[in-house]
Amino acid sequence: MSRQIHVFRSPERFLAGTIGQPGEREFFLQVVDGRRVLSVSCEKQQVAVLADRLGSLITEVARRFGAQAEPELTATTDLTLSTPVDAEFRVGTMGLAWDGEGAQVIVELLALTEEEVGEDIVLEDREDGPDALRVFLSLAAARDFAKHAELVVAAGRPPCPLCSNPLDPEGHICPRLNGYHRGAVG
Structure with missing residues (x-):
């Protein structure tokens, strides 16, 4: 089966969420754009690291390029997973980048694989690489994802x-x- 790369440019929603009770929760990252919904499963620690690294990237982009995020989203923004949640793949490797031309943060999530994933496989979108989810976000959307993801991680067992x-x-x-x-x- 050939590699699938799912690309979402400026989606309506990109969020972290869980299914289950604290201590038994399953973590998911989900992107929604119109009727197109894609979910991937991941570990709690991956959500925490992604939120932390996004915060660092946003701070660095502001420092280096002067780019600032717009005001926060309104409270009417839906931050719950769209159901049914059917994971396309389990996340193994995650990557972040800044697209200066498009003024967007790029989040890349690669499927868990037993083989070593070389940089050339990812950067060149070669057919022999793992499935991937690539999401392009504004700074505000990236910031809002990071804040919500931190809340999701913290909502577990005390x-x-x-x-x-x-x-x-x-x-x-x-x-x-x-x-x-x-x-x-x-």
Whole structure:
């Protein structure tokens, strides 16, 4: 099967979301443009890293090029996953770039693969590379994605006040208490 590269230029929505209860959540990145909806599954840490790196990229673009994001989106913007959520692929490698000519942030998500992905495969869109999702965003859309993604990541289980590991509703075995079972903090 040949490689598929899904390209979205200025989509209506690009967001991170979850399905499931804290502690058992599945993380997704989803892009919506009209009736076209594409979702990819990923790890919680990947969402956190993507949000952090987008924030750094936006800061660097502002410093180097003076480009600024427009005002924040209004509260009417829908930040929930469109259902049904059917992942096209699982994210392995992520990349970010700044397109100075188009004044857009480019987010590239590559499918998880067992083979090493060389830079030439990605940059030249060669047929032997992994499937990819490429999203072009304005600075404001990138900033709004990053802020929402941080909220999604933080909405999980609360941390233990002693060890910072996530607390399950029934508590957890805290390493700071030498393995004694610690009840849920209320």
